[in-house]
Amino acid sequence: MTMMVAVDDAQKLSFKRPIGDGDTVIVYERHDCMRAVTVSPGSELQNRFGVFKHSDWVGKPFGSKVFSSKGGFVFLLAPTPQLWTLVLSHRTQILYLPDISFVVSCLEIVPGCVVLESGTGSGSLSTSLARAVAPSGHLFTFDFHEQRASSARADFQRNGLTSLITVTVRDIQGEGFPKQHEGSVDAVFLDLPQPWLAIPSASRCLKPDAVLCSFSPCIEQVQRTCETLRSSFTDIRTFEVLVRSYEIKEHCFAKSVSEEDGSPVGPPPQKRKQSTLPANKSEKTESNFSVMAKPCNTARGHTGYLTFARLTVLSN
């Protein structure tokens, strides 16, 4: 039983909730090297750090450090939608945390909401949408590619999300959303090559004042989408969201002792180890140790434009 999104109290992360047979854990080797593994006693994980027996993991809390046969270690983390986004297999280009979090907030999704999504893609956003509507809401997600829909369904099953997500194979651009959703939907998300084709159907599904979001990499798509939105939607806004990351480095520099002051307070700098924190305050003030930060050299430059709009409320 996995708890990517808790649908009852027993599933939530806790000191008292140990790793068990059948759980999905996220194996953390390094910040840029993680993978999802289903725990199965008798199985082993092999990586650069050695061989890890799953049976060693059962009974330990999530967040534990576990060791391989040759003394290397990894951390076992509880799955979350964020971690899933970083480890899932990419069948298509996916959305990442900055876009995902902005979409969920601007679509104003709260527990209990009914949300439509097209296309499902690799299920990165879908997993976060499931968390946002849980435990009583639902995500209906559509993809025109049968095999990808199938892979997404399998992922959601593995992650315990089937009560929250329904995957359907359907060409939303060609056929629109199914009629049964008309007038009952709290939010719609579109990630389609020609989203303007889906907008009339979306406008029938959304409740008045509810929000639609369309994600498009190209500005021409955005222009055409906004043009189409104007007849039934208001508050049309387009954004770009990005994140800049920073890296840190500690900096130790030698300090020369002034002869007038006599002997320095505390042990001389060169005896101090490089990577440990100063043991007491007087060492720190005397210390020539500081942490510097700088932006990372590489960054994601563009994912897509996010256009949000509210279904216009008509006055009767």
Place this chain on the structure above:
Amino acid sequence: MEEEKLTGSEETSAAKANGLSEVNRGVAWDGCSVLLDINDGDRLVFSRLSPSASIKIGNKKCSLRPLVGCPFGSLFTVETGPSGPHLSRSAPSSTGNCVEEISKDEGQSVNEIRDNRSLIDNNTAQSLSSEDIEAMRSEGATGDEIVKALIANSSTFEKKTVFSQEKYKLKKQKKYAPKVLLRRPSMRSICETYFKKHPQRTGFMRVDTLSMLLSMANVGPYSDALVLDKLGGLVVGSVAERVGGTGYICSTYFGTVPYQIDIVRMFNLSSDVCARILQAPFSDLSPLQNAPSECAMSDPSDVRPGSPETAQPDPSNELLQDGDSLLDSRDNGDDTLTGQKPVKPGRKAPPEIVKSWKDNGFTSLIIAAPEMDVESLIMDLLPLLAYSAPFAIYHQYLQPLATCMHKLQASKMAIGMQISEPWLREYQVLPWRTHPHMQMNAFGGYILSGIRISNSNTGGVIEDKAA
């Protein structure tokens, strides 16, 4: 393929679990909190639809009663009637259509090239005087009719480009036919409004940054979220909105006086959700403490953050309507439909819940305290998190977060750490006029995020949490 549709009763229970009881989330009710958007964001006012609530537009004071029972997203204009100025429901704005007409005519506008070379700005273009306009008004002319008259009497209007004419028309409409849009308060609208109008009150928290904090901290159903919120309650309210009526939100504080979290009351959270927002001093939560400490609040079941011992709410908060304070303790408009006595958010956490937090650990930690020493905060609060639980810290300065990250790495208390700076840019998308907005906000703060881990090297089963 199976396609599910929520039945009527499922929808009601969905709405209940949503934390809104039977109240239709889309319609303003008597006593609810609203956000009034005057003239497309020129002026933003939070208010509560109490019987005496009103709004002043220009020099006209209008009651807000007509808003009760109207769907959020409804548009109102100020009309003059026999009993004085009043808000009247109006049709959605027609500006969208005007823009479409421009795009159809774009062939024409390209051929007859208009520009502003001969327009002289000497204030003589308009032949209607302000007395003329007042006369029209007293004869019962609507705002739109006045705008039409102004256009007809402008000698330079015809010479302007189509886009310039559009701008002129919008400007006159704002002055003579002001619009009031009824908006539903939510994390997005509340955060954006404060960021636009009074950012210092919410620590310059921008909406994309707040969104990332919620995601990074894995806020969701059945979360036991530990929050240190010194932004007036913006973070506590946003977390509560996302968690819904399950789990708990523990708003913690150092010392004996809870931090003020009045912004929570703008979110229209139901009683079920408000009951989940608890306050507990750090001294109660700390594992070194076994019994809850005595605190300045004498009555544990009826603690309100607005009580005299706490910092007084800022009386000059222009975002709250005059004479209609959201902080009014006489307010009893919540949950009139269910007939329950409304639960105020922020009551003192009962001892059995505090114990369960100690036994299980919190599942999320968010710190938003730009003025406080972030390093000591994280050292105090991180041990309260369950292992593998994520944390996200918001700060305005980079250096303290860098020092914090380094310390956490060295002490092996956390992994997967990252310092992020969110970047947000808005675009104007109009035919022939698509470009980023001219004004852009330059800074949305920094976030240090990470995951707490067990730094014990023992290979046994679940350890005693006190280790």
